[in-house]
Amino acid sequence: MMRIQDPRITLISLLAVTVTAFIISSPVQLHLLTGLCVLYLISLSKFKSALRSAVIYVCLWLLVSILPTSVGSVTVLLFMYIRILPMLAISAALISTPPSLLMWTGARMHLSQRALLAMGVLLRFFTVIKLEMQAIFQGIRARGMFPHWYSVILHPAQSYECLVLPLILRGLKLSSDLTCAAEFRGVESRAMRTCIYPTVCSLKSILGTICFIGGCIMIYYGGYFHG
Amino acid sequence: MQEKNNKWTLKNVVTLSVFTVIIYILLMIGMIATNILLTPVGAYFASPGISALFAGPFFIVMVNKIEKRGVTFLLSLISGLLFLFMGQLYTFLVYVMFGILTELCYLGKNSYHKLVNNFSAFFLYMLALSAGGFIPMILIREQYVEWYKTVGNAESVSAMINVYGTLHGVLITIGITLVGCVAGCLIGFSILSRHVKKARI
Numbered sequence: 421m422m423r424i425q426d427p428r429i430t431l432i433s434l435l436a437v438t439v440t441a442f443i444i445s446s447p448v449q450l451h452l453l454t455g456l457c458v459l460y461l462i463s464l465s466k467f468k469s470a471l472r473s474a475v476i477y478v479c480l481w482l483l484v485s486i487l488p489t490s491v492g493s494v495t496v497l498l499f500m501y502i503r504i505l506p507m508l509a510i511s512a513a514l515i516s517t518p519p520s521l522l523m524w525t526g527a528r529m530h531l532s533q534r535a536l537l538a539m540g541v542l543l544r545f546f547t548v549i550k551l552e553m554q555a556i557f558q559g560i561r562a563r564g565m566f567p568h569w570y571s572v573i574l575h576p577a578q579s580y581e582c583l584v585l586p587l588i589l590r591g592l593k594l595s596s597d598l599t600c601a602a603e604f605r606g607v608e609s610r611a612m613r614t615c616i617y618p619t620v621c622s623l624k625s626i627l628g629t630i631c632f633i634g635g636c637i638m639i640y641y642g643g644y645f646h647g
Numbered sequence: 648m649q650e651k652n653n654k655w656t657l658k659n660v661v662t663l664s665v666f667t668v669i670i671y672i673l674l675m676i677g678m679i680a681t682n683i684l685l686t687p688v689g690a691y692f693a694s695p696g697i698s699a700l701f702a703g704p705f706f707i708v709m710v711n712k713i714e715k716r717g718v719t720f721l722l723s724l725i726s727g728l729l730f731l732f733m734g735q736l737y738t739f740l741v742y743v744m745f746g747i748l749t750e751l752c753y754l755g756k757n758s759y760h761k762l763v764n765n766f767s768a769f770f771l772y773m774l775a776l777s778a779g780g781f782i783p784m785i786l787i788r789e790q791y792v793e794w795y796k797t798v799g800n801a802e803s804v805s806a807m808i809n810v811y812g813t814l815h816g817v818l819i820t821i822g823i824t825l826v827g828c829v830a831g832c833l834i835g836f837s838i839l840s841r842h843v844k845k846a847r848i
Contacts, residue, residue, distance in 0.1 A: 541664035
């Protein structure tokens with residue numbers, strides 16, 4: 421089985437990029453920080469994530485500079501997304517880590533098991549909710565409730581009910597199912613947790629993280645002296 | 648016996664996580680939709696109120712299902728952390744502060760099933776969304792505007808000053824949030840009694 425990088429290394433990098441993203445102010449610093457994140461992802465051999473982050477960042481900056489000021493609402497949203505993109509890029513590396521590996525790492529860091537489980541569900545459910553919504557929309561379509569796109573506007577109360585109610589029931593059912601699955605897998609066991617995924621904390625990844633943190637510090641102080 | 652009832656079970660933790668994600672996503676959709684449909688100024692006014700209309704039923708169902716001490720504080724804490732991840736430091740601090748206040752709304756017997764207690768807690772939770780803007784504007788105006796310039800662009804900064812920099816702007820925002828929370832809570836209780844209790848999930 422292929423060895424997976426220790427998630428603690430990625431967690432340290434995520435912490436560094438989050439702090440840096442808070443304290444930097446100029447667009448040049450943001451460009452450099454995103455560039456650094458892309459290089460870091462490349463060093464982790466996550467080429468697809470690196471390319472996707474770089475392309476999205478460049479496209480969004482182009483959009484922000486091309487769009488006229490009259491569409492302020494859109495640029496506000498785009499700018500908000502651009503600000504969190506470096507953090508999202510590093511988070512992508514963490515989210516792709518298997519949940520059991522994350523929980524095992526958390527247990528080794530002596531974190532509360534309940535907190536770890538909550539974190540695991542939070543991370544996973546962000547992607548699952550899209551599928552749940554799709555299933556609800558398919559159900560609505562199958563029943564022929566809103567035949568035209570404007571039917572939703574014509575019957576707002578009905579569309580509200582059709583959306584909110586199934587989502588509540590699905591949420592409750594999903595929490596029951598997830599609890600059963602977690603209990604079945606022995607999540608409440610007091611024995612020392614083990615993990616089937618072999619992890620590695622190589623010298624290359626440690627050096628890469630040290631360089632990444634150094635880069636974040638340089639970006640911050642570079643902007644400070646420049647300002 | 649009381650102590651045993653207040654102990655968090657695994658199911659409580661999972662329910663809290665699942666519903667927190669749904670509520671947070673609804674808040675985000677509300678913010679994005681109001682920004683596009685009502686301009687950034689309109690979004691500052693109406694976003695918490697409109698989001699409350701949709702998030703209300705989820706909040707009511709979640710609190711009624713879990714009914715344990717700390718449920719609204721943890722909801723506020725996780726929401727605040729997610730905002731912190733988006734760079735909203737002041738919103739995080741306000742969420743933590745309001746999270747403690749929401750817990751005070753549930754003092755007394757059987758409070759997790761009463762409309763008034765749930766409404767006041769939900770109103771405080773939704774108010775934290777806009778209070779993350781207007782409380783720093785009242786307390787540390789210059790510093791906050793300077794900080795906001797680093798995280799937002801020119802349009803969002805001017806919209807924020809226009810809305811949260813004036814008393815009538817803050818009052819209108821609180822009023823819209825109040826109306827949204829009343830509607831959200833009433834719908835939530837209606838769904839709870841008519842559907843969720845009958846479904847017995």
